[in-house]
Amino acid sequence: MTFRVLILGGTGQVGAAVVRALAAEPECAEVVMVCRKERAQPPGSRARQVVMDTASPGFAAAIAELARSTAEAGDPVLGVSCVGVGQGSMQWTEEALKALELGVVGAFASGCHDGGVRRFALLSAAGSDPASRIRYARVMGLKEARVRSVGFDRLALLRPGVIAGNAHTPGYAAWLGRLIPGRYGTIDQDEIAGAFVAELKAPGDGGVEVLENGAMRARARALRQASA
Secondary structure, rough: OOOEEEEEEEOOOHHHHHHHHHHHHEEEEEEHHHHHHOOOOOOOOOEEEOOOOOOOOHHHHHHHHHHHHHHHOOOOEEEEOOOOHHHHHHHHHHHHHHHHHHHHHHHHHHHHHHHOOOOOEEEEEOOOOOOOOHHHHHHHHHHHHHHOOOOEEEEEEEEEEEEEEEOOOOOOHHHHHHHOOOOOOOOEEEHHHHHHHHHHOOOOEEEEEOOOOOHHHHHHHHHHHHHO
């Protein structure tokens, strides 16, 4: 069964990898990238950009209308957010982080749901917890809670550790992360992208599922094997 995807953050490091993977997936009929400004032409003929003012009070309503118009083609429309500041978060105030991660991402998720999207996948981070004493983990946890509150039938929370292959991750950090087992260790950016595609192609049961490093690797590996 074919599907279409609305993605926020598709021009970022992880987001661009997800867009490339989706554009190469035969079952993905279209990838609609919501951007603040026009970017370089996205890969493949099935990817297109829609420029919107993400800070506008009408952003959620505009996303709802985009979701409805995209669904007119007859395929299910799925939502993805790959927004993330990563290493650059140290230069952001907590208020600015919240404006992006809760405000913009929250409005995008709400708009998707109001427009008929029932399945959503969210890029988060290992250790996300709204009660964390670590600012970034706390904001990521608050973002997860915001998107959970929207009420999607199916919500996947992808929580990578150290991301290898990402311009924001120093090479030494990715190398050291490979020495750390479990959720906080290193995972390749393309494995995260593969996990997103696998989730969108064949989601599990309804409700909320958290995918950490091991689960994402397993999803990406199964996707590669199925495509071989």
